[in-house]
Every structure is written in C-alpha cells, then in structure tokens.
Amino acid sequence: MALYTRVKESIAVITLKNPPVNALSTAVRRGIVESLSQALQDEQVKAVVFCGENNTFCGGADIKEFSGSMSGPPLVPMIHSIEASEKLIVAAIEGVALGGGLELALGCHYRVADTNARLGLPEVTLGLLPAAGGTQRLPRLIGITAALELITTGRHISAKEALKLGIVDQVIEGNAVLAAMALALSVIGQPLNARRLSLQAPAWVPDVDYVCEAALARVKQRSRGAMAPVACVQAVRAAAMLPYSKGMEKERQLMDMLFRSSQARAMQYAFFAQRSAGKWSLPNGAQWNNTKARNVERVGVIGLGTMGQGIAVSLVKAGISVVAIEVDTKQLELGKKAVTAMLQRYAQRQGVSSPLHLLKFTLSFHQLRDVDLVIEAVFEDMNLKKRVFSELCKVLKENTIICTNTSGLNVDELAAVTDRQHLVVGMHFFAPAHVMRLLEVVYGSGSSPEAVAIAMALGKRMQKVCVAVGNCSGFVGNRMLKHYMDQSVYLLEEGATPEQVDQALEEFGFAMGIFKVADLSGLDVGWRVRKASGLISPDIDPVKPSRWRFGRRYCPLPDMLCQQGRLGQKTGHGWYLYNSPGSKEAKCDPEILKFLEDYRLKYGIIPRRISSQEVIERCVFSLANEGLRILEEGITAGPEDIDIIYLFGYGWPRYRGGPMFYAAQVGLSVVLEKLEHYHHLQPDVPSLEPSQLLRKLVAEGSPPIQQWKSHIKNLHSQL
Numbered sequence: 001m002a003l004y005t006r007v008k009e010s011i012a013v014i015t016l017k018n019p020p021v022n023a024l025s026t027a028v029r030r031g032i033v034e035s036l037s038q039a040l041q042d043e044q045v046k047a048v049v050f051c052g053e054n055n056t057f058c059g060g061a062d063i064k065e066f067s068g069s070m071s072g073p074p075l076v077p078m079i080h081s082i083e084a085s086e087k088l089i090v091a092a093i094e095g096v097a098l099g100g101g102l103e104l105a106l107g108c109h110y111r112v113a114d115t116n117a118r119l120g121l122p123e124v125t126l127g128l129l130p131a132a133g134g135t136q137r138l139p140r141l142i143g144i145t146a147a148l149e150l151i152t153t154g155r156h157i158s159a160k161e162a163l164k165l166g167i168v169d170q171v172i173e174g175n176a177v178l179a180a181m182a183l184a185l186s187v188i189g190q191p192l193n194a195r196r197l198s199l200q201a202p203a204w205v206p207d208v209d210y211v212c213e214a215a216l217a218r219v220k221q222r223s224r225g226a227m228a229p230v231a232c233v234q235a236v237r238a239a240a241m242l243p244y245s246k247g248m249e250k251e252r253q254l255m256d257m258l259f260r261s262s263q264a265r266a267m268q269y270a271f272f273a274q275r276s277a278g279k280w281s282l283p284n285g286a287q288w289n290n291t292k293a294r295n296v297e298r299v300g301v302i303g304l305g306t307m308g309q310g311i312a313v314s315l316v317k318a319g320i321s322v323v324a325i326e327v328d329t330k331q332l333e334l335g336k337k338a339v340t341a342m343l344q345r346y347a348q349r350q351g352v353s354s355p356l357h358l359l360k361f362t363l364s365f366h367q368l369r370d371v372d373l374v375i376e377a378v379f380e381d382m383n384l385k386k387r388v389f390s391e392l393c394k395v396l397k398e399n400t401i402i403c404t405n406t407s408g409l410n411v412d413e414l415a416a417v418t419d420r421q422h423l424v425v426g427m428h429f430f431a432p433a434h435v436m437r438l439l440e441v442v443y444g445s446g447s448s449p450e451a452v453a454i455a456m457a458l459g460k461r462m463q464k465v466c467v468a469v470g471n472c473s474g475f476v477g478n479r480m481l482k483h484y485m486d487q488s489v490y491l492l493e494e495g496a497t498p499e500q501v502d503q504a505l506e507e508f509g510f511a512m513g514i515f516k517v518a519d520l521s522g523l524d525v526g527w528r529v530r531k532a533s534g535l536i537s538p539d540i541d542p543v544k545p546s547r548w549r550f551g552r553r554y555c556p557l558p559d560m561l562c563q564q565g566r567l568g569q570k571t572g573h574g575w576y577l578y579n580s581p582g583s584k585e586a587k588c589d590p591e592i593l594k595f596l597e598d599y600r601l602k603y604g605i606i607p608r609r610i611s612s613q614e615v616i617e618r619c620v621f622s623l624a625n626e627g628l629r630i631l632e633e634g635i636t637a638g639p640e641d642i643d644i645i646y647l648f649g650y651g652w653p654r655y656r657g658g659p660m661f662y663a664a665q666v667g668l669s670v671v672l673e674k675l676e677h678y679h680h681l682q683p684d685v686p687s688l689e690p691s692q693l694l695r696k697l698v699a700e701g702s703p704p705i706q707q708w709k710s711h712i713k714n715l716h717s718q719l
C-alpha cells in the first residue's frame with residue numbers, strides 16, 4: 001500500500017509501504033494511484049514527495065507477481081500520470097531505487113538521494129527490460145551510451161555515480177525526505193516541462209548505429225544466447241531513433257516477447273533460488289533462523305598456494321584479520337608477495353586505503369592460538385590434511401572452528417583425527433577464490449549446527465553465495481560434474497571431436513566447453529584424483545589401456561594425454577593447441593584428431609556423426625540425473641541449492657535456471673525417456689540409469705520444481 005500524509009507548507013508525502021523492499025505490488029500501485037489523485041485534488045497541496053518506508057525507496061516491480069495473472073493499475077500509465085502532473089513531484093531516494101523503483105523516480109520531476117542509496121535498472125538480470133519507460137526516459141536523461149551500459153548490465157550504482165551521470169539532482173548526507181521537501185519548496189512555481197523526460201530528446205550521439213552495434217557485440221560476447229540484453233539494446237536504440245510514444249510501443253513489444261519467454265522464467269527462478277539457498281537447513285532440523293552464529297574476527301589460513309592466497313584476500317577484503325601460515329620461508333615469501341599485490345591492486349581500484357594491516361604472515365602454528373576459525377588450504381591430500389588437523393588441535397582455542405578447503409575429500413574422515421568433530425566443517429571454495437562467488441559449506445555427520453551457521457555467515461561476509469551441502473564424494477558440484485565429464489569423453493571415443501562437443505555446450509550457453517575448461521584447470525588435476533581412487537594402477541597396459549574399470553565403462557583418453565605431457569594451457573597443449581605454455585587461445589590440434597582416429601582404430605570403434613542434440617542430452621541429462629540422486633539422498637535441502645551451485649560455480653547459463661530447473665523445463669518425462677534410451681545403449685554406465693526420484697516425480701505427474709521438496713520428503717519417509 002501507500003501512505004498519504006499532508007505535511008507543512010503545502011507538501012504531501014506519499015510513502016510506499018511493502019516490506020522489506022517496498023516492491024510495487026498491486027496494493028502499492030493502487031495506493032500510489034489513490035494517493036496521487038488525493039494530492040492532485042487537494043488545492044492546498046503544491047508539491048508531492050515520494051519516498052519509501054524504512055529508509056528504502058523501492059526495489060522495483062514485485063517479482064513474485066510475474067508468475068501470476070497481473071492485476072491492478074499498470075505501471076506505465078501510473079508513472080506517466082506522475083510525470084504529467086501539474087503539481088511538482090520529487091522522489092526522495094533512500095536505500096534502493098531499482099527497476100520499476102527507479103523508473104518511478106524517473107517519472108518524478110526531481111530526484112534527491114542520500115549518500116548510501118543504490119540505483120539501477122537490473123531487469124536484464126531477470127530476463128526482462130525496464131518496461132515502465134526506463135528504456136525511453138533514461139537515455140533522454142543521461143545519453144544513449146551511459147544508458148546502454150546501465151540497462152544492459154543491470155549494474156547497481158552509488159548515489160555519487162548517479163549524481164555524476166545526472167540521474168539524481170542532489171545527494172545529501174542525512175534525511176533525503178526532508179531534503180526533497182526543501183528542494184520542492186525552492187523550485188515550486190518553476191515550469192515543469194523541462195523536467196518531464198518524455199518531452200526531451202535524447203542527448204545527440206554522432207553515430208547511433210555504431211554505438212548500438214558495439215553494445216550489441218558486447219552483450220552477445222558477455223552473455224551468449226541471452227535474449228534480454230539484446231532486447232535492451234533494441235529498446236534504447238528506439239529511444240534514440242523514434243519519438244517517445246513510438247519508443248514506448250517498441251519497449252512494450254519487446255517486453256511482451258521477453259515476459260513470456262522461458263529465459264525470463266528461468267532467471268526469475270534463479271533470483272528466488274539464490275535467496276532460498278541462503279535459508280539453509282540441515283536434515284536434523286537446524287536452520288538459518290534457529291541457529292545463532294558467533295562472530296568471527298580473526299581467521300587462520302593454512303597454506304598460501306593459489307587457493308590459500310584467494311581465501312586470504314577475500315577475508316581481508318571483508319575486514320577480517322588473517323594469520324597466514326606456510327611451511328617454509330620461500331613459500332611464505334611467495335604467498336605474501338602474491339596476496340599483498342592482489343590487495344594493493346584492489347585498494348587502488350576501489351580508491352580505499354590498503355587493508356594490509358589486517359594480515360600477518362608466519363611459519364609458526366602458535367600464532368593461531370587466538371583465532372576464531374581456521375581454513376586449511378593445503379594440497380588436496382588426505383594424509384597431509386590429517387597431519388595439519390592434528391597439529392591444529394594442539395594450539396587452537398577449544399572453541400575454534402576448523403574448516404577444510406577441499407573439493408571433495410571426506411570431511412568426516414578428517415574430523416575424526418581431531419578432538420572436536422562438532423567444530424569441523426568443509427568450505428569448498430572455487431578457484432580463483434577471491435573472484436569466484438560460490439562456496440559449498442559442507443557439514444559432516446558430526447558438524448554442529450552452530451559451526452555450519454558460523455561458516456555460512458563468514459562466507460556471506462566474504463561476499464560469497466553459500467550453499468550448505470552434505471558430505472559425499474565430490475560434494476554436490478564435482479560429484480555431478482563427473483558424470484557430465486564422463487559422457488563428454490565417451491563422445492570422443494564414439495566419433496566427436498573436442499571442438500564439436502565444446503561448440504554444442506557453448507551454444508547451449510555454457511561460458512566455456514568442457515574440454516576448454518579441462519585445459520584451463522590442468523588435466524593433471526583429474527589424473528591425480530583417478531590415481532588416488534585406484535582407477536589407474538601399474539598393472540594397466542600402457543599401450544592399450546582397458547576401457548573398463550571395476551566392471552564399468554572407463555575412457556582412458558584423458559590419462560593417455562597426461563602420459564604424453566599434454567596437461568592443458570600450462571604446457572601449451574592439452575585437448576587443444578596453444579601458441580605457448582600459459583597462453584589462452586585454444587586452437588584445434590590436428591595431432592589430437594589423429595590421436596583420436598588412431599585410438600578408435602586400435603579399439604575397433606567405428607566413428608559416427610554425433611549431433612549437438614546428443615551432446616547436450618548425454619552431458620546435461622546425466623548431470624541432472626546425478627542431481628536428482630543427490631536430492632534423493634538428502635545431500636542438499638532442495639533443487640534450488642543445486643541450481644545455485646551450477647549457476648555460480650560452473651558457468652551454467654543463468655537463462656537456463658540451473659540443471660534441475662532445466663530438467664523440469666524440458667519435461668521430466670522427456671529426461672526419463674532419454675536416460676532410459678542412453679542407458680540401454682550404455683548398460684555399463686550405471687550413472688545413466690534414471691534415478692529413483694526421477695521415476696517417482698514422473699509417476700506423480702511431474703510436479704513443478706517448487707513442489708519437489710515435499711515429494712522428496714515423502715520419498716525419505718518411505719525409505
């Protein structure tokens with residue numbers, strides 16, 4: 001709703017009320033229309049100030065309403081009537097003015113923001129465009145180039161930047177509502193036409209086509225296959241080329257197309273899934289709102305390799321003191337140099353003072369005696385980690401939380417060597433840890449809810465998107481990835497090339513195909529894991545290694561590449577060829593094609609043409625099938641958690657929602673049918689066998705993804 005208040009000196013204040021972000025729900029829009037009409041009818045009122053309750057102007061249209069039938073006063077005419085008002089209207093922006101919230105403010109004649117306010121048009125991140133006149137008014141206010149940048153990225157900007165761009169007229173420290181009233185009183189009576197953005201022409205640009213083409217190329221490169229950024233460019237281009245009313249028609253047409261699209265549904269799902277992952281819960285009933293997290297101020301980081309460096313940087317950026325430990329002076333100096341350089345670059349870029357005083361580098365475990373939490377980030381070796389854990393127990397305070405940064409080792413096995421299993425938690429960071437947003441927080445069988453709460457809260461402070469997951473080999477992301485990778489190498493055996501597979505995956509929307517990712521991470525990473533798990537042993541024929549291990553299909557191609565020293569980008573060749581070791585541009589390598597041909601010949605495999613559809617079905621459906629198994633086992637609380645892991649950690653295209661959402665969108669019965677088909681053809685690949693949950697969900701009529709949780713609960717109660 002909206003609250004109408006008459007205040008002194010002929011000003012009316014309209015306060016948006018819809019906690020927590022005053023989204024423009026039906027009731028709020030109705031309240032605005034009624035309040036505005038009241039203000040316009042009241043002869044004593046000469047000016048109106050719009051503001052939001054609880055120091056929050058407005059978080060935009062109510063996203064929850066997008067999935068239902070929209071009712072109540074529509075935004076476009078409502079904002080038009082604000083702009084057309086004969087009485088002066090000022091927006092007082094506190095907190096946020098985002099999406100429809102900023103569009104409402106753009107309809108006002110003046111805008112005042114407080115210093116902490118954030119503004120933006122993030123509709124593109126929901127698969128939409130600013131269709132309440134935003135694509136037409138903003139270019140008229142700040143020019144085509146700046147508007148294109150803001151609208152196509154959806155970036156939130158500070159009040160200071162908004163002032164510089166000309167989006168707001170004043171930035172004040174203190175009460176924006178009082179400042180808006182003062183501004184209103186100072187300009188009452190001045191003509192308003194110059195303040196009505198729809199009446200202005202956009203700032204002249206010498207070559208609109210060139211600017212828009214360049215923006216189009218940028219968005220296509222940044223978010224391959226996404227419709228919304230392209231539509232945003234088209235709408236802004238219309239603002240430059242057409243009169244306002246025609247531009248609004250174009251905006252409307254483009255919005256109609258986006259609004260109905262599966263991409264918009266996927267991105268809106270992703271918005272809520274991210275928030276749902278933050279509301280973690282454990283199988284024992286402990287959850288985010290019934291478990292208190294004690295504060296963490298000092299953290300120890302053990303190991304300053306690539307992961308340890310990134311973790312230390314993220315902690316310091318969050319204002320947390322760090323004691324960083326290495327085994328010898330040389331490693332310590334190397335780590336110190338790298339961490340210091342990263343933090344100095346960060347301070348320079350942000351224009352803040354360097355936070356180096358928060359860091360302490362040492363060789364001594366005794367320096368850890370006061371820390372609240374440690375993150376062990378040594379080499380991925382169980383025995384080494386166990387030794388570190390035992391040493392830690394000798395020096396740490398009795399309530400210090402011990403976290404292991406591992407990408408898949410057994411957290412319970414590690415916890416067992418300590419005297420405090422309840423305080424041990426896994427923290428799986430993704431490389432580079434100061435850049436990647438995802439953090440899997442792994443609870444072991446003995447982890448206390450408080451320890452999980454502390455790790456989740458710390459991750460959040462480090463600006464990570466945290467997902468609580470149970471302890472299983474590879475946790476969620478890597479466990480699922482294994483099946484996706486297996487299928488990709490089987491496809492090579494059967495006739496595909498690395499480029500074909502990667503092209504199909506990139507056309508699907510992945511930022512990078514699987515073979516390019518493998519080359520980037522280093523092929524020896526998986527090789528080490530396979531050796532440790534007994535899949536590679538000395539008795540395997542080095543010339544013609546078996547294609548079966550432990551009775552299951554196995555593809556020795558990645559091992560054979562490693563044996564040849566082809567470890568990926570770092571050696572200048574892997575699945576692709578690179579100009580030199582460390583260079584990034586992947587080129588097709590005729591040697592690999594020959595190697596694959598020889599391999600097929602050696603094993604008597606007759607190559608066949610493989611379609612992109614088959615690549616996607618086999619790679620993606622096997623990934624989703626494993627996700628369903630993870631849900632079945634209760635490793636995550638719901639499908640949203642899995643999707644968030646894939647969106648933030650594995651380059652899954654946001655406009656496809658995540659592997660679980662994608663499976664639901666394609667149709668669970670289709671996924672089941674395809675998996676049955678491929679499993680029939682590959683009976684020695686047990687992971688292709690449709691999961692019990694998939695069969696159950698299909699049998700129960702393929703309920704919407706939001707209802708899966710209750711079906712999983714029933715499944716658990718039957719087991």
Ligand SMILES: CCCCCCCCCCCCC/C=C/C(=O)SCCNC(=O)CCNC(=O)[C@H](O)C(C)(C)COP(=O)(O)OP(=O)(O)OC[C@H]1O[C@@H](n2cnc3c(N)ncnc32)[C@H](O)[C@@H]1OP(=O)(O)O
Pocket residue numbers: 020021023059060061062063064070075096098099100101122123126128129130131132255256259260272275276
């Ligand atoms: C059939 C053809 C029809 C075609 C045409 C139809 C057109 C109809 C529509 C016209 C629309 C016009 C264009 C306008 C579009 C929009 O405005 S879209 C929305 C744009 N706004 C955003 O994207 C902002 C989203 N929110 C945020 O970024 C953040 O929430 C925040 C505001 C910055 C606050 O962050 P933080 O403090 O970290 O809190 P959160 O946890 O993120 O959020 C708190 C709770 O609030 C919920 N929420 C936030 N924003 C919205 C919103 N806009 N709508 C609904 N709900 C919102 C969020 O989900 C959290 O909820 P809980 O988890 O339940 O606590």
